[in-house]
Amino acid sequence: MRLLTCLLLAALAFAQPPKNAGARWDSVYLNPDAKVPVNPSALVLETTANLKPGAALDLGMGNGRNAVYLARKGWKVTGVDISKAAVKQAQAEAAKLKVEMETTAGDAEKMDLGRARYDLIVCMYVHPLPLRGSRKLIDALKPGGTLIVEGHQSDYPNNQLARTFDKLRIVRYEDRLMQSEWPSSPDGRAPVVRLVARKE
């Protein structure tokens, strides 16, 4: 019985985003000792190197390390994050580098992402958003659009990410020990999953 109750509570925790997620992430971004990565993701750099800039959406953009990079490369970027502090940091970085970027503070799970609106959607270390919001992400991609997702293997076990996006053409999939970008640390090797997929 106790086991059943534990399983039920775990299922409930997974089914609902934590109510204080924004405040929890604020405390990470406002902590000067937190190991928050500041450089754009290797996967974003590699994947977008040969893409023609268009409309891009960065869900859970954090301090904007990828969103600002893309904006500098000519992408018309919309960056979303549930943490107001993160959005403020991303805006400050964009202003410092004199790039235009649209930002929204809020829960991406509750947002209408539209249909066929983006040439690129980036979702880095924002579990479980890509799983729970997969339908919305696929709908929001334009035909020919690219989806980039990266996260810890523990968040995407058993090829879960590949199976979730099997309606897209998977052009890159990795599930192995590599440098994890979150938390950023010189010796931060961890099992990581990466997916790059294209809407036909």
Ligand SMILES: C[S@@+](CC[C@H](N)C(=O)[O-])C[C@H]1O[C@@H](n2cnc3c(N)ncnc32)[C@H](O)[C@@H]1O
């Ligand atoms: C591990 S950080 C990754 C940040 C950024 N993608 C990066 O790779 O640097 C997770 C981010 O997702 C944001 N986040 C978590 N759940 C979210 C949600 N439901 N909607 C929007 N942002 C969310 C957090 O505030 C945090 O900035």
